[in-house]
Amino acid sequence: MKDNTKYYQGSLLSKINCPADLKKLKIDQLDQFCAELRKYIIDIVSEKGGHFGASLGVVELTTALHYVFNTPYDQLVWDVGHQAYGHKILTGRKELFSTNRIKNGLSGFPKRSESVYDTFGVGHASTSISAALGMAIASKSNGDKTKQHIAVIGDGSMTAGLAFEGLNHAGAENTNLLVILNDNCMSIDPAVGALKEYLTDISTSKTYNRARNKIWKVLGKISQFGPNAQAVAKKVEGVVKTTLLGESNYFESLNFRYFGPIDGHDAQHLAEVLKDLKEIPGPKILHCLTVKGKGFKPAEKGDSTTWHAPGVFDKYTGEIYKKNSTKTPPKYQDVFGETIIELANANKDIVGITPAMLTGSSLNKMMEVMPDRTYDVGIAEQHAVTFSAGMATQGKLPFCNIYSSFMQRAYDQVIHDVALQNLNVIFCLDRGGLVGADGATHHGAFDIAYFRCIPNMIVSAPMNESELRNLMYTAQMPNQGPFSIRYPRGKGVTLDWRKPFKEIKIGSGKKITDGEEIAILSLGHPGNFVITAQKKFKQEGLNIAHYDMRFAKPLDEKLLHKIFKKFDVIVTVEDGCLQGGFGSAILEFMSNHNYHATVKRLGIPDEFIHHGTQEELHRDCNYDSTAIIKTVNKILAKRALSKVC
Numbered sequence: 001m002k003d004n005t006k007y008y009q010g011s012l013l014s015k016i017n018c019p020a021d022l023k024k025l026k027i028d029q030l031d032q033f034c035a036e037l038r039k040y041i042i043d044i045v046s047e048k049g050g051h052f053g054a055s056l057g058v059v060e061l062t063t064a065l066h067y068v069f070n071t072p073y074d075q076l077v078w079d080v081g082h083q084a085y086g087h088k089i090l091t092g093r094k095e096l097f098s099t100n101r102i103k104n105g106l107s108g109f110p111k112r113s114e115s116v117y118d119t120f121g122v123g124h125a126s127t128s129i130s131a132a133l134g135m136a137i138a139s140k141s142n143g144d145k146t147k148q149h150i151a152v153i154g155d156g157s158m159t160a161g162l163a164f165e166g167l168n169h170a171g172a173e174n175t176n177l178l179v180i181l182n183d184n185c186m187s188i189d190p191a192v193g194a195l196k197e198y199l200t201d202i203s204t205s206k207t208y209n210r211a212r213n214k215i216w217k218v219l220g221k222i223s224q225f226g227p228n229a230q231a232v233a234k235k236v237e238g239v240v241k242t243t244l245l246g247e248s249n250y251f252e253s254l255n256f257r258y259f260g261p262i263d264g265h266d267a268q269h270l271a272e273v274l275k276d277l278k279e280i281p282g283p284k285i286l287h288c289l290t291v292k293g294k295g296f297k298p299a300e301k302g303d304s305t306t307w308h309a310p311g312v313f314d315k316y317t318g319e320i321y322k323k324n325s326t327k328t329p330p331k332y333q334d335v336f337g338e339t340i341i342e343l344a345n346a347n348k349d350i351v352g353i354t355p356a357m358l359t360g361s362s363l364n365k366m367m368e369v370m371p372d373r374t375y376d377v378g379i380a381e382q383h384a385v386t387f388s389a390g391m392a393t394q395g396k397l398p399f400c401n402i403y404s405s406f407m408q409r410a411y412d413q414v415i416h417d418v419a420l421q422n423l424n425v426i427f428c429l430d431r432g433g434l435v436g437a438d439g440a441t442h443h444g445a446f447d448i449a450y451f452r453c454i455p456n457m458i459v460s461a462p463m464n465e466s467e468l469r470n471l472m473y474t475a476q477m478p479n480q481g482p483f484s485i486r487y488p489r490g491k492g493v494t495l496d497w498r499k500p501f502k503e504i505k506i507g508s509g510k511k512i513t514d515g516e517e518i519a520i521l522s523l524g525h526p527g528n529f530v531i532t533a534q535k536k537f538k539q540e541g542l543n544i545a546h547y548d549m550r551f552a553k554p555l556d557e558k559l560l561h562k563i564f565k566k567f568d569v570i571v572t573v574e575d576g577c578l579q580g581g582f583g584s585a586i587l588e589f590m591s592n593h594n595y596h597a598t599v600k601r602l603g604i605p606d607e608f609i610h611h612g613t614q615e616e617l618h619r620d621c622n623y624d625s626t627a628i629i630k631t632v633n634k635i636l637a638k639r640a641l642s643k644v645c
Contacts, residue, residue: 007040007043007044007098008039008040008043009036009040009094010032010033010035010036010039010040011036012025012029012032012033012036013033013036013037013040013089013094016033016090016094017092017094018090018091018092019066019067019071019090019091019117022063022066022067022090023067025067027067027268027271027272028268030060030063030064030067030267030268030271031267031268033063033267034059034060034063034267035295037059037062037063037086037089037090038056038059038294038295038296040089040094040097041055041056041059041085041086041089042056042295042296042315043315044097044098044100045085045100046312046313046314046315047098047312048098048100048101048102048312049101049309049310049311049312049437050085050100050101050108050309050437051082051083051085051108051308051309052293052296052299052307052308052309052310053292053293053299053304053307053308054082054083054154054292054308055082055083055084055085055086056292056293056294056295056296056299057083057182057184057264057290057291057292057293057294058083058086058152058182058264058290059086059265059294059295060264060265060266060267060270061152061180061182061264061270061288061290062083062086062087062090063086063090063267064267064270064271064274065150065152065180065274066087066090066091067267067271068271068274068275068278069148069150069274069278070148071091071117072091072116072117072119073147074147074148074149074150075119075120075132075135075136075139075147075148075149075150076117076119076150076152077119077120077122077128077131077132077135077149077150077151077152078110078122078128078152079122079125079126079127079128079129079151079152079153079154079157080109080122080123080124080125080154080157081108081109081110081122081123082109082308083152083154083182084109084110085097085100087110087117088100088106088110088115091115091117091118092115092117093106093114093115101437101438101439101611102437102611102612103610103611103612103613103616104612105611107439107610107611108437108438108439108611109121109122109123109438109439109441110122119135120132120135121441122441123438123439123440123441123442124405124406124409124441125156125157125160125356125379126153126157126158126159126160126161126162126163126379127162128151128152128153128157128166128179129151129153129162129163129166129167129170129179130162130163130165130166130169131151132149132150132151132177132179133149133151133166133169133170133173133175133177135149136149136170136173136175136176136177137173137175139175139176140175140176145176146176147176148176148178148278149175149176149177149178150177150178150179150180151177151178151179151180152180152182153179153180153181153182154181154182154183154184155181155182155183155184155185156356156378156379157379158181159356159378159379159380160378160379160380161380161382161383167179167251167254167256168254170254170256170283171254171255171256171283172255173283174281174282174283175282175283176281177282177283177284178277178283178284178285178286179256179283179284179285179286180285180286180288181260181285181286181287181288182264182288182290183261183264183287183288183289183290184289184290184291184292251285255282255283256283256284256285257280257282257283257284257285258284258285258287259273259277259284259285259286259287260285260286260287260288260289261287261288261289262286262287262288262289263288263289264288264289264290265290265291265294270288273286274286292304292307293307296318297318298317298318299318302318305359306320311323327495328491328495329465329491329492329493329494329495329497330465330491330492330497331362331490331491331492332430332465332468332487332488332489332490332491332492332525333360333361333362333430333489334362334365335465335468335469335492335497336361336362336401336428336430336468336472336487337361337362337363337364337365337366338362338365338498339468339469339472339473340352340363340366340399340472341365341366341369341370343472343473343476344366344370344373347397347476349395349396349397350373350396350397350398350399350476351373351374351375351391351396351397351398351399352366352367352370352373352374352375352398352399352401353374353375353377353384353387353388353391353398353399353400353401354375354376354377354384354400354401354402355376355377355378355379355380355381355383355384355402355406356376356377356378356379356380357401357402357403357406357430358376360403360430361401361403361428361430363376363401375387381402381406381407381409381410382409382410382412382413384400384402384410385400385402385410385413385414385417385418385425386413386417388400388418388425389413389417389418389421389423389425392418392423392424392425393421393423397424397426397476398425398426399426399428399472399476400425400426400427400428401428401430402427402428402429402430403429403430403431403442403444404429404430404431404432404433404444404445404446404447404486405431405435405441405442405443405444405445405446407427407429407447408446408447408450411450414427414451414454414457414482415454418482419454419455419456419457419482420456422456422481422482423481423482424479424480424481424482424483425482425483426472426475426476426480426483426484426485427451427482427483427484427485428472428484428485428486428487429444429447429484429485429486429487430487430489431444431488431489432444432447432448432461432486432487432488432524432575432576433445433488433489433524433525433526433575433576433604434575434604434609434614434617434618434621435488435489435614436489436490436611436612436613436614436617437611437612437613438611439609439610439611440608440609440610440611443604443608443609444486444488444576445576445577445604445609446576446577447484447486447576448461448486448523448552448574448576448577448580448581448582449576449577449579449580449581449584450580451484451553452552452553452580452581452585453580454482456481456482457481457482457483457484457553458475458480458481458482458483458484458506458507458551458553458554459484459486459551459552459553460483460484460485460486460550460551460552461485461486461487461523461524461525461550461551461552462485462487462524462525462550463522463524463525463527463528463548463550464492464493464494464497464525464527464528465492465493465494465497466494466497466499467504467548467550468485468487468492469497469498469499469501470501470502470503470504471485471504471550472485473501473502473503474503474504474506477503480506486524487524487525488524488525488575488614489614490614492525493528504550506551506554507551507553507554507555507556507557508550508551508556508559509521509547509548509549509550509551509556509559510547510548510550511545511546511547511559512527512530512531512546512547512548513534513544513545513546514545515543515544515545515546516543516545517542517543517544517545517569517636518544518545518567518569518570518571518632518635518636519544519545519546519547519563519566519567519569519570519571520544520545520546520547520570520571520572520573520628520632521547521549521563521570521571521572521573521586522546522547522548522549522572522573522574523548523549523550523552523572523573523574523576523582524574524575525575526573526574526575526623527546527548527573529573529618529623529624529625529628530546530573530625530628531546532625533625533626533628533629533632534546536625536629537629537632542632542636544632545563545567547559547563549582552574552581552582552585553585555585555586555589557589560586560589561593564589564590564593564595564597567597568596568597568598569597569598569600569635569639570586570597570598570599570600571599571600571601571602571628571631571632571635572586572599572600572601572602572603573602573603573623573628574601574602574603574623575603575604575618575623576603576604577603577604577605577606578601578603578604578605578606579606581601581603581604582603583599583601583602583603584601586599586601587599587601598635600631600635602622602623602627602628602631603621603623604621604623605621605622609621
């Protein structure tokens with residue numbers, strides 16, 4: 001999988017294969033090294049794709065961290081991991097970097113099984129402070145007083161409750177913990193909320209920063225302070241912060257020593273500051289100001305959401321290459337984004353809510369035309385759900401759009417705040433099923449199973465764009481209660497999808513193809529895999545039935561009774577985990593009603609699935625059209641053999 005011969009590494013980068021090599025550089029060589037590292041990332045990501053803007057924004061910070069700290073002995077934790085490309089290149093994976101996010105290649109995120117330098121597996125936001133604190137307390141308990149623990153977290157991730165919980169606990173512990181706030185005023189979409197405004201106030205206060213610098217210079221010249229100069233400086237600085245900002249520094253109120261804000265693109269200064277911070281005991285926070293996409297003008301000046309993960313692009317002009325110029329079916333997320341506007345125009349109570357996935361969910365479309373009815377609550381899935389519940393108590397009808405894997409973070413709120421009270425909240429779970437290159441942290445594998453067991457919850461999945469529209473239309477009917485609609489990442493199958501709304505009876509499936517030999521029951525988009533397989537079955541003269549069940553809960557029991565009375569072999573297909581999923585629901589129905597049949601379940605097996613293209617992963621998990629054909633043929637061959645015997 002190596003393919004780095006054409007990627008120029010530069011005179012310094014070519015000699016660096018691990019942090020020990022980096023430490024051999026003189027501090028005044030760091031700027032050149034950072035320029036070479038940044039170019040290397042641009043060269044490869046422009047051709048291979050991946051998370052771009054975040055990694056460019058921390059090139060200097062990454063370099064300074066590995067230059068100063070003794071990694072992997074010192075524990076470095078990256079929040080989310082979108083920004084960790086430079087880290088991977090510096091820690092022995094330079095020659096494999098072109099395989100990033102490709103099947104059997106490097107993961108797009110830090111991963112403990114991949115490298116000892118990846119101290120904590122990440123992918124979801126806001127975990128770094130809690131993880132690093134756990135490491136720090138464990139090290140202290142083990143008697144290791146010299147080990148350093150560094151959490152690098154963005155301003156967007158800092159808005160999540162988990163980050164605040166970690167800060168609150170850390171402030172009460174005397175550990176070697178350094179939190180680096182990578183403040184670029186941006187998550188995937190623009191950061192929102194009061195904390196964002198607070199950080200902006202700190203970073204833009206000319207009075208504060210000018211006065212702070214002057215005080216430090218003066219104190220440095222006054223020798224009479226002697227060895228206590230630093231302590232005096234700390235007290236004076238605290239007064240300055242309190243007076244000029246008009247309030248106590250938030251972080252210092254949590255018992256953190258606050259330093260900054262400083263330029264996150266000055267590698268030499270960063271290295272010097274980090275060396276000093278190593279010698280200061282207790283919890284500390286370093287506030288770094290960075291620019292997402294730094295060093296690549298189109299990314300710096302362009303839309304940061306676009307340049308978060310732009311795909312393949314021209315590294316000279318910044319032109320992002322379109323995959324296909326011909327007209328194709330829309331993405332499911334875009335169907336959602338346009339449909340909710342249609343519904344909201346007709347229903348004044350509909351509101352749209354998302355935790356920091358405004359563009360990814362296509363709720364940005366609604367935000368443009370109905371800003372007073374669209375809410376981006378920041379990286380705060382728990383809050384998004386309970387906020388939706390609160391709105392529902394007052395007669396509003398929230399469409400709460402959260403990626404399937406992120407919804408896991410708000411499971412308690414779904415149960416306690418929505419389902420228990422039987423509130424009218426519609427959960428639109430984008431990225432249901434296997435998502436591709438983001439891998440195990442982002443696959444929407446579990447939502448069918450974890451929602452199916454909740455009382456009052458309706459669990460549905462559309463097979464195509466029209467069904468998505470109709471399920472959304474059905475969900476906003478009066479008093480439907482908690483209602484989940486899950487759909488996959490990527491495109492649908494229909495060009496002419498914008499059709500008049502039709503209400504779908506809750507818990508109703510439909511027959512796609514009649515048959516006599518085997519019945520295939522599908523849930524959601526994989527029904528299209530069955531349609532593809534049917535072409536092969538017809539060529540072979542096979543008479544296979546196909547049913548689009550649409551609901552995992554409630555099941556269409558009337559239809560299932562007919563199926564089990566007619567067929568003794570049933571195949572279920574889903575893009576969710578087999579344990580507790582749609583296929584399990586069918587088995588439960590069979591057992592509850594004393595039917596006897598062979599049921600073969602196709603779906604995501606009981607393991608975490610690594611990264612690759614969606615097509616590759618569907619094939620590996622044995623529920624693509626080829627797997628369906630093989631399964632049916634194997635069953636028929638076994639049946640034929642048993643008749644002969």
